[in-house]
Amino acid sequence: MAEAKPATVRQPRFRSAVTETRPARYMLMAIAFLFLGIFLVLPLVVVFIEAFQKGTGAFVDALIDPDAMAAIRLTLLVAAISVPANLVFGITAAWAIAKFEFKGKAFLITLIDLPFSVSPVISGLVYVLLFGAGSLLGPWLKAHGVEILFAVPGIVLATVFVTFPFVARELIPLMQEQGTGDEEAAISLGASGWQTFWFVTLPNIKWGLLYGVLLCNARAMGEFGAVSVVSGHIRGLTNTMPLHVEILYNEYNAVGAFAVASLLAGLALVTLVLKTLLEIRYGAEIAATRGH
Amino acid sequence: MEVRVAHVRKEFDRFTALRDVSLDIRSGELIALLGPSGSGKTTLLRLIAGLERPTKGAIFFGDEDASLKTVQERNVGFVFQHYALFRHMTVAENIGFGLKVRRHNRPPDAEIRRRASELLDLVQLTGLEKRYPAQLSGGQRQRVALARALAIEPRVLLLDEPFGALDAQVRRELRRWLREIHDKTGHTTVFVTHDQEEALELADRVVVMSQGRIEQVGTADDVYDTPNSPFVFSFIGESSMLPVKVEKGEVWIADRAIGIAAPDTPDGEAVLYFRPHDIELLEGSGGCIAGTVAASRRVAGTRHVELEVGGDRQRVELEIPTSHPASEKTRIAFRPKKWKLFPAAG
Amino acid sequence: MTSVPASAGWRFKAPSVIPGFGLTLGFSLAYLTLIILIPLSGLVWRTASLGWTDFWTIAFDRRTLKALEISFGTALIAAAVNVVFGTIVAWVLVRYNFPGRRIVDAMVDLPFALPTAVAGIALTTLYAPNGWIGALLAPLGIKVAYTPLGIIIALVFIGLPFVVRTVQPIMEEIDKGVEEVAATLGATRFQTVWRVLFPGLSPAILTGFALAFARGVGEYGSVIFIAGNLPYVSEIAPLLIVIRLEEYDYAAATAIATIMLTLSFAMLLFINLVQAWSRKRYG
Numbered sequence: 003m004a005e006a007k008p009a010t011v012r013q014p015r016f017r018s019a020v021t022e023t024r025p026a027r028y029m030l031m032a033i034a035f036l037f038l039g040i041f042l043v044l045p046l047v048v049v050f051i052e053a054f055q056k057g058t059g060a061f062v063d064a065l066i067d068p069d070a071m072a073a074i075r076l077t078l079l080v081a082a083i084s085v086p087a088n089l090v091f092g093i094t095a096a097w098a099i100a101k102f103e104f105k106g107k108a109f110l111i112t113l114i115d116l117p118f119s120v121s122p123v124i125s126g127l128v129y130v131l132l133f134g135a136g137s138l139l140g141p142w143l144k145a146h147g148v149e150i151l152f153a154v155p156g157i158v159l160a161t162v163f164v165t166f167p168f169v170a171r172e173l174i175p176l177m178q179e180q181g182t183g184d185e186e187a188a189i190s191l192g193a194s195g196w197q198t199f200w201f202v203t204l205p206n207i208k209w210g211l212l213y214g215v216l217l218c219n220a221r222a223m224g225e226f227g228a229v230s231v232v233s234g235h236i237r238g239l240t241n242t243m244p245l246h247v248e249i250l251y252n253e254y255n256a257v258g259a260f261a262v263a264s265l266l267a268g269l270a271l272v273t274l275v276l277k278t279l280l281e282i283r284y285g286a287e288i289a290a291t292r293g294h
Numbered sequence: 295m296e297v298r299v300a301h302v303r304k305e306f307d308r309f310t311a312l313r314d315v316s317l318d319i320r321s322g323e324l325i326a327l328l329g330p331s332g333s334g335k336t337t338l339l340r341l342i343a344g345l346e347r348p349t350k351g352a353i354f355f356g357d358e359d360a361s362l363k364t365v366q367e368r369n370v371g372f373v374f375q376h377y378a379l380f381r382h383m384t385v386a387e388n389i390g391f392g393l394k395v396r397r398h399n400r401p402p403d404a405e406i407r408r409r410a411s412e413l414l415d416l417v418q419l420t421g422l423e424k425r426y427p428a429q430l431s432g433g434q435r436q437r438v439a440l441a442r443a444l445a446i447e448p449r450v451l452l453l454d455e456p457f458g459a460l461d462a463q464v465r466r467e468l469r470r471w472l473r474e475i476h477d478k479t480g481h482t483t484v485f486v487t488h489d490q491e492e493a494l495e496l497a498d499r500v501v502v503m504s505q506g507r508i509e510q511v512g513t514a515d516d517v518y519d520t521p522n523s524p525f526v527f528s529f530i531g532e533s534s535m536l537p538v539k540v541e542k543g544e545v546w547i548a549d550r551a552i553g554i555a556a557p558d559t560p561d562g563e564a565v566l567y568f569r570p571h572d573i574e575l576l577e578g579s580g581g582c583i584a585g586t587v588a589a590s591r592r593v594a595g596t597r598h599v600e601l602e603v604g605g606d607r608q609r610v611e612l613e614i615p616t617s618h619p620a621s622e623k624t625r626i627a628f629r630p631k632k633w634k635l636f637p638a639a640g
Numbered sequence: 641m642t643s644v645p646a647s648a649g650w651r652f653k654a655p656s657v658i659p660g661f662g663l664t665l666g667f668s669l670a671y672l673t674l675i676i677l678i679p680l681s682g683l684v685w686r687t688a689s690l691g692w693t694d695f696w697t698i699a700f701d702r703r704t705l706k707a708l709e710i711s712f713g714t715a716l717i718a719a720a721v722n723v724v725f726g727t728i729v730a731w732v733l734v735r736y737n738f739p740g741r742r743i744v745d746a747m748v749d750l751p752f753a754l755p756t757a758v759a760g761i762a763l764t765t766l767y768a769p770n771g772w773i774g775a776l777l778a779p780l781g782i783k784v785a786y787t788p789l790g791i792i793i794a795l796v797f798i799g800l801p802f803v804v805r806t807v808q809p810i811m812e813e814i815d816k817g818v819e820e821v822a823a824t825l826g827a828t829r830f831q832t833v834w835r836v837l838f839p840g841l842s843p844a845i846l847t848g849f850a851l852a853f854a855r856g857v858g859e860y861g862s863v864i865f866i867a868g869n870l871p872y873v874s875e876i877a878p879l880l881i882v883i884r885l886e887e888y889d890y891a892a893a894t895a896i897a898t899i900m901l902t903l904s905f906a907m908l909l910f911i912n913l914v915q916a917w918s919r920k921r922y923g
Contacts, residue, residue, distance in 0.1 A: 014361040016347040019823035019832075020816045026829075027736060034732040035744075037725045041797050042750050044772065045762035052765060091671045098665035103654035110668075116676055119904050121858025122756075123878035124897045127885065128679035131686050136890050162675055185658050195659035217752070224755025226861035231882060244757040244861065251761050251865065263758040270753035277753075278746040345820050365823045372824040378817035381922045382839040392825030395835070428923025439821075446825055 049267045052260035064250075064261035072238040073246035073262065076154070080229075080242060081222040084161040088218055092169025093211075097199070100177030101185060111174065117166045125163045126231025129156055152234030157242065160228040165218045172214030173207060180206055209284035213277065220273040224266055295355055295449040295482050296321045297342060302351035304337050311337040313506045314351070319450075319484060324476050326493035327486045329503035330529070335486045338503070339452050342484065344368045355449055371443030371481070375455040377435040379427040385438050386410040386423035392446035413441040416475065433464040440472075444479065453485035457492065469496055490530050494518065502526050524636045527567045534570045534610045536583070536603060537638065539563060545635070548604045553581030556635055563638035568630030571596070571613040575620045576627045584627040585610070592616065601626060687898040690891055698895040703871055704880065708899065711877040714788055715856030718795030719803075719849045725796075726803030726852075727845060733804070734811040748804050751797055756861025763794055764866040786868030791876065794862040799852030806848035810841055843918040850911040854904050 021027065054061050064070060095114060099107055117125065133150045134140050143150060150156045184206065188198040204211075226244040233240040235249065243262055250259035297319040304312040312334045319325055327335035340346045342353055344365035353360045360368055380388050387394075389410040393401050401409070407423075414420055417437040427435055436456060443451060456472070457465040473496055476483055487493050493500045494514040502509045502517055502525075510517055510526045521527040528535070539546045543557040545566065554566075576582045585601035588609060592598075596613045603610055612628060620626050653661065687695065698704060733745050751759065767774045767784040774785055784790050814837060822832040860878040867874040877900055884893040 014347075014359075015364050016344070016361070017364040017366070017829070019345055019365050019820045021735065022829055022833075030728055031732050031736060031738065033725070034729045038729060038744065038747060040773070041800060042747050044766055045759060045797065046750065046754070048765050048772070049758060049762045052762075091668060094664040095668040095672075097660060098668055101658050102656055102661050102665075104661075104665075105652050110672075113672060113676065116680075119854055119908055120680075121860065121878050121897075121900060121904075123860045123881050124683070124858070124901060127881060127893055127897050128683050130885060131890065131894065132679050132682045134890065135888070137682070159675070163679070166675060182656070182658060189657050189659070198658070199660075220753045224753075224758070226755060226757040227859075227878065230860075231885060244755045247755075247757045247761060248865075256765075259761055263755075263761060266755045266758045270750065270755070270758075273753045274746050274749055277749065278742065282742075343820075343824055345823070365820075366826050366828060368824070369826070370824050372821055374817040374821065376815065376817060378815055378821045380818060380822075380836055380840075391822070391827070391835075395822075395825065395827040395831045426921055426923070428921070442821075442825070 046267060046271075049260055049263050052256055053264040055260075056257050060257050061261050061264075064255075064258040065265070067258070069237050069241065070246060070258070070262055073241045073243045074265070076157070076241065077223050077243040079154070080158055080161050081219055083158050084165055084222050085215060085219050087162055088165055089169050089211075089215060091166070092173050092214060095170045096173035096177050096207075097203075099174050100180075101182050114167050114170050114174075117163055122164055122225065122227025123231055126160050126228040129159055129163070129232050151232055152236065152240060154240065156232035157229050157240060160232045161222050161225050164225050164228050165222045168218035168221065169211070169214035172210050172217070176207055176210040177203070209280055213280050216273055216276055216280070220270060223269060297450055297482060297484070298354040299338070299342070300352050300354065302338070302341060302348045302353065304334070304341060304346060305349045311506055312341070312348075315506070315508055316351075317501060317508060317511065319482060321482055322480045324473070324483045324485075324496065324498045326497035326500045327484065327503060328488070328490060328493040328500050328530075329509075330488060332505070333503040334506040335488075335501075335503050336454055339454055339484060339486050342450065343370050343372050343452050345372075369446060369449050371440075371446060371448030371451040373436070373439045373443050373451075373453040373456050375458040377427070377432075377439045377459075379435055379439060379442075381427050383426075384423060385414070385419070385425050385427070385430070388427070388438055389413055389442045389445050391442065409445060410441075413445055416444070416478070417441045418471070431464075432460050433468055436460065436468065437471075440475070444481070448481065451481040451483040453483070455486055455488070457489075458487075465492075472496065494530070502529065504529070519632075521567075521634065524565065524567065524639075527634060527636075532570050532611075532613070533567055534612065535568075536566045536608055536610050537563065538566045538635070540635065547583060547608075548606075551581065552583050553629055554633065559635050564635045565638055566630070566633055566635055568633040570598075570611050572631050573612060573628045574631055575614065575618065576629060578627065582627040582629045583610075584625065587624050587626060599626065683894060683897060683901075686890070686894040690895060694891060695895050695898075698892045699899055701892075703875070704877075704892070704896055706872045707875050707877045707880040707896070710788060710791070710873075710875065711857050711900075712903070714791040714876070715795055715799075715853050715859075718792045718799055718856050719853035721792070721796050722799045722803045722852045723845055723849050726800055726848060727807055727841070729800075730804045730807040730811055734808060748801050751799075751801050756798070756859070757865075759797055760794065760862040760865035763797060763862065764790070767793060767866060785866050786870075786874065788867075788874050790866035790868065791863050791874060794866050795852075795856040795859060798859050798862055799856050802851040802855060803845070803848035806851060807841060807844045810844040814840070840922075843914060846914055847911050850907055854907050857900065857904060 017023070022030070099110065130151060131137055132139060133143060133156065150159070184202050185198050188202045193201070224244055226248070229242055230245060230248070233242070233245055235241060235245060237249070241249065243266055247259050247263050247266070250262065299315060299317040302312055302315045303310070315334070315338060327338060329335045337346065341348055344360065344363065348361065355368070380391065383391065386407060390406040393406045393409065411420070411423060414422060417440055419434060419437055419441070422430070422434070427438070430438065440456075457468055460468065469492060485497075497514070499511060499513055500517050501511050504525045510522050517526055517530055521530065524535075527533050536547065538552070539562070540556055540559045541561050543555055543559070544551045545554040545556050545564075546552065583603055585603035587599055588602045589600040590597055595616065597616050599612045599614055601610050601612060602608070612626070614620055729748065733741065733748075764785055765771050767790060769775065769778050769783070769785070771785070777784060782789075784793060818836060819832055822836045827835070858878060860876075860882075863876055864879055867876060867879075869875050869879055877896055881893045881896050884890075884896065
C-alpha cells in the first residue's frame with residue numbers, strides 16, 4: 003500500500019480507456035488522410051485536370067469524335083444487355099436459394115461468387131478458348147458466319163461473366179434474412195406465386211436490388227481486362243469506352259484519353275454518391291451485404 | 295481499502311448524470327449501488343474505476359487522491375455485465391493478463407500460471423485453464439471475469455450488474471457464491487444492480503440512487519424499514535400511498551381523522567406511505583381508513599385488494615391473508631401498523 | 641425438377657408452400673452453366689489436353705516464371721502495404737469523429753467503382769517522371785512509373801477497399817468493455833491495442849489481405865499502363881496471357897491461366913479455412 007505522498011500540488015490525471023492520446027489520434031488521422039489523398043484523391047483529380055488541360059473546346063471535340071461516340075454507344079449497349087441479364091439471374095437465384103432449403107446450396111453460392119476470384123484476363127480467355135479458331139465450336143461458327151469473338155456478342159459475354167455475381171450476392175443474404183414468413187402469408191391468402199413476388203417480395207428487396215444493379219452497372223461499363231481480350235480493338239466497332247481510353251492513351255492523345263476517362267470517372271462518382279445515399283437511407287435493408 | 299467519494303458531479307454532453315454525490319465506503323465492505331436506469335449508479339462506479347473523469351469533486355482511495363491516477367494506475371478490479379472476456383485468449387491467459395502486462399515486478403510466467411489456477415480453484419472452475427471463453431456458459435464466463443479482476447489483487451473490486459445477463463437460477467447461485475468469495479478474500483467491493491432483491495440479500499449496505507443523487511445509504515433493514523424519502527419507500531418493496539391532510543398533529547382523509555397521530559408533522563397536505571401487508575383490519579368506521587373494494591385478485595397465499603377511499607375515490611392496494619374474513623367483504627376498514635408521512639410533492 | 645420421393649429419408653428439397661422452386665433453380669443453374677461453368681471447363685479441358693510435358697515446359701519457361709513471380713511478388717507487397725494503411729484508415733473511420741467522415745468513407749470504395757483503365761492512366765500520369773508525384777521522387781533517384789514499383793502502386797490502389805471493408809465491420813463490433821477491462825488491469829493503451837484488440841481483428845485483417853492479394857494477382861487494367869511491361873522486369877502474368885493469345889499460342893495462355901487459377905483458389909480455400917477455424921475457436 004502506498005504511503006501518503008508529500009503535499010506537492012499535482013494535476014489530476016485522466017486517460018480515456020477507449021481511445022488513444024491526442025497526439026496519437028492526430029498522427030493516425032494524418033497518416034490515413036495522407037494515404038487516401040495520395041492514393042484516391044490525386045488520381046481522381048488528375049483525370050479531370052488532364053481532360054480539361056487544353057480547354058473545354060478540346061474536351062468536347064474529343065467526345066464528339068465519331069470513334070468516341072461509337073465507344074460510348076457500345077458501352078451503353080453492353081451494359082443495357084448484361085445488367086438486365088444478371089438482374090434476372092440474380093432474382094431467380096436469390097429466390098431459389100433464400101426461399102427454399104435444398105442440398106448443395108452452399109456449393110451453389112460458392113459457384114456464384116466464382117467470377118470474383120478469376121482474373122479479368124482469364125474471364126476473357128475462357129471465351130476465346132470456347133469460340134476461338136482452335137476450339138471445338140470455332141470452325142463451326144466460322145462456317146455458319148456467326149461472329150462472337152472480336153464482335154459485340156463476345157464483349158457482352160465477357161461483361162456478363164465478370165458482373166455475374168453482383169446482383170445475386172446482394173440479394174441472397176438480404177432475402178435469407180427476411181425469411182419466408184411474408185411469402186407464406188401471401189400464399190395462404192390466395193396470392194399466386196407471381197403476385198406474391200410482385201406485391202410482397204419485391205417491395206422488401208427493392209433498395210437492395212438497386213444497390214446491386216448500381217454496382218453491377220459500374221463494373222459493366224468499366225470492365226477492361228476481360229473485354230480487352232475478346233474485343234479485337236476494332237475502332238468504331240468493338241471498342242468500348244475503357245478500350246478507347248487505352249487506344250487514345252497509347253497514341254499519346256492525352257486529352258482524348260482523359261476526356262473519355264473523365265466520363266467514366268464521373269460515372270464512378272455518381273455510383274459512389276448513389277451508393278452512399280442508399281446506405282444512409284436504407285442502411286438497415288442493405289446492411290447484410292455491405293462491401294464489394 | 296476505504297473509498298471516499300467527495301462531492302462528485304458528472305456532466306455528459308446533454309445531461310447531468312451525478313449531482314453532488316458523496317459516499318464513504320468502508321474497508322472490506324460489500325456495498326450495492328441500487329437504482330433504476332438513469333439514476334447514475336453505473337456512472338458512479340465508472341468514476342471510482344477511473345473510466346470517467348468527474349466534472350467536479352474527488353475520489354479518495356484511503357488518504358490518496360485517486361484523481362491523480364489514471365485508470366491503469368488505480369489498481370481496481372472491474373467486472374462487466376457482459377463479461378468482456380478476451381475471446382482469443384484461453385481462460386488462463388485471461389486471468390493472467392493483468393500480471394502479464396505489468397512493467398514493474400512482473401511475475402515469471404510459471405508464477406502467473408500458478409496464480410491463474412489458484413484463482414480458478416477459488417471461483418470453482420478448476421481445470422478449465424485451456425478453454426476459450428466461447429466454450430463456457432454465461433455463469434462460468436462471469437466467474438472467469440471475476441477471477442481475472444482478482445488476479446491483480448485490486449484495492450477495490452467493482453462490479454457492474456454482474457449477474458444481469460444470466461438467467462434467474464444461475465443468478466441466485468452466483469449471488470451466494472459472490473458473498474462467499476467476498477467473505478473469504480475481504481476485498482472492498484462495490485456492485486451496481488437494479489434488482490432490489492439482489493442488493494438487499496447480498497450487500498452489507500445499500501446505496502439507493504435516483505436521478506443522479508443518493509437517496510439513502512443504509513443496511514437492508516434501514517432502507518426497508520425506515521426509508522427516508524418517498525422514492526426509497528416506493529422503490530424498495532411493495533408500497534401503498536394515500537394523499538392526506540395533517541391538522542394539529544392528526545392525519546385526516548377528507549373530513550375524517552384516520553386514527554394516526556403525527557405530532558411532529560407541520561399542518562398541511564401530505565402523503566401517507568405504508569406497506570400493503572403491514573396493516574390491521576378493523577371493524578366500524580371511526581379512526582380508520584375505510585373504502586369499497588374495486589378489484590381483488592388472488593396472489594399465492596394472499597389476496598390483493600384495491601380499495602377506493604374517500605370522496606375522490608383514491609385507489610390504494612392492500613394485502614390480506616386469504617383466511618381473513620375481510621377478504622370476502624365489499625367494504626373494508628384498516629389502519630397501517632407502520633407508516634410514514636412525506637410532505638405532498640410540489 | 642421437384643420429382644423427389646416424398647417417403648425417402650434423403651430429400652433434395654424440404655417441402656414448402658412457396659412456388660417457383662423448379663423454375664428459378666432451373667433457370668439459375670442453366671444460366672450459371674452457360675455463362676460460367678462451360679467456359680471455365682473449357683479452360684480445364686484445354687489444360688488437360690496439353691499433357692504434362694507440354695504443361696511443364698510452358699510453366700517452367702523463364703519468362704512465365706518471372707511473370708508469375710512479378711505478379712505474386714508485387715501483389716504480396718501491395719497487400720501488405722494495404723494491411724498497414726487499410727487498418728489505420730478503417731480505425732480512423734470507425735473510431736474518430738471528424739467533419740466529412742461520410743465522404744471519406746464513401747471515397748474508400750472509389751477503386752471498386754473507378755474503371756481500372758482510368759485508374760491506370762491516372763496513376764501513370766501522376767507517377768511518370770514529369771508527373772506531380774514522379775517529379776518529386778525523380779530527384780531522389782526513385783523511379784516509379786515503368787518499374788515494378790509502379791505495379792505495386794497500382795495494386796495498392798486496387799486492393800485498399802478490400803482490407804478496409806473487411807476490417808471495418810469487425811472493428812465496429814468491438815465491445816468497449818474489453819478495452820476498459822484491459823485498462824483497469826493495468827494495460828497501457830498500446831498494450832490494449834496490440835495484445836487485446838489486434839489479435840481479435842487478425843482473422844479479418846488476414847482475410848482482407850488475402851482478398852487484396854488475390855485481386856492484385858489477377859489485376860490487369862490498372863497495371864499495364866504504369867508497369868512499362870518489360871519482359872523479365874515488369875511484365876505481369878495476366879499480360880503474358882494476353883501476349884500469348886495475340887501470338888495465337890493458346891496452349892501457353894491456357895497453362896499460365898491454369899497456374900494462376902489454381903493458386904488463387906488455394907488462396908481462397910486458405911481464407912475459408914482460417915475463418916472457419918477462428919469462428920470455431922473464438923465464437
